[in-house]
Amino acid sequence: MTKTWNGSAGVCFNDRGEVLLIRGFNSTKWAIPSGGIEKGETPEGCCVREMMEETGYPVKILKKLKIKTTVVKGYDVCIHYFLVEVNGSPKPLNDPDQLVEEAAWFSFDELSILDHQYPEDLPFLTSLYDEIEKSSL
Template identity: 55%
Template sequence: MKEWHGAAGICINGNNEVLMVKANNSNAWAIPSGGIEKGESPEECCMRELKEETGYTVRIMKQLFVKDTMVKGYHVNTYYFLVEKYGESSGIGDPDGLIEEYRWLSLGEIGKVEHAYLEDKEVLKKLLTSLL
């Protein structure tokens, strides 16, 4: 069976908004994430992907959970981390050229926008609600 291992970083700012990204030719928003490269830890992958996709440098606060699912014939494991940004964004530097935009979304906006991964919508709503 084919496998894919990745990491995702949930970053929440002081206004209780979540950092989200949107891919080219898509209206759907997603938590910044990507595949773990050879020799890289899930934590390192998470920090690299956030930097590439949003320009923000982040530090890992804690691991939240691992999503274990099947997608298009692949067994997918995605490590989810709560991260904290420091400094300002240096701009999108995605080497794959997939990310078109990043934005901070509020709890209300999370409920209204289209999500690339529908299951993440509930995760974000629960996390944000717990902070209010």
């Protein structure tokens, strides 16, 4: 029987066009905030919960972006990506898994020089920047 893992990720831009990323303890690598879907939870509910836990920001979902499927350490992985926006004041980080050390906002130019936990997400983020830029013109 194949082992599976299902999760959600939130892509959040601020009004300056910066994207919100997280970095784990003892790591130089940055990633889109994400986490596993809990029993009885929807992908959307997971996204909102994980964003709060990992970044301290309450968010609301704007739209579903894509579903990424891959294999990691023998697990079939399915991650639902959502475009979200901040919906309230930030709170201190309260990551129950104690995996996230820092959440920070990055400009488009900074993205290309960051060390990425999941390098395959960089072209995806770049295409979203292009979409966001066009929609704000």
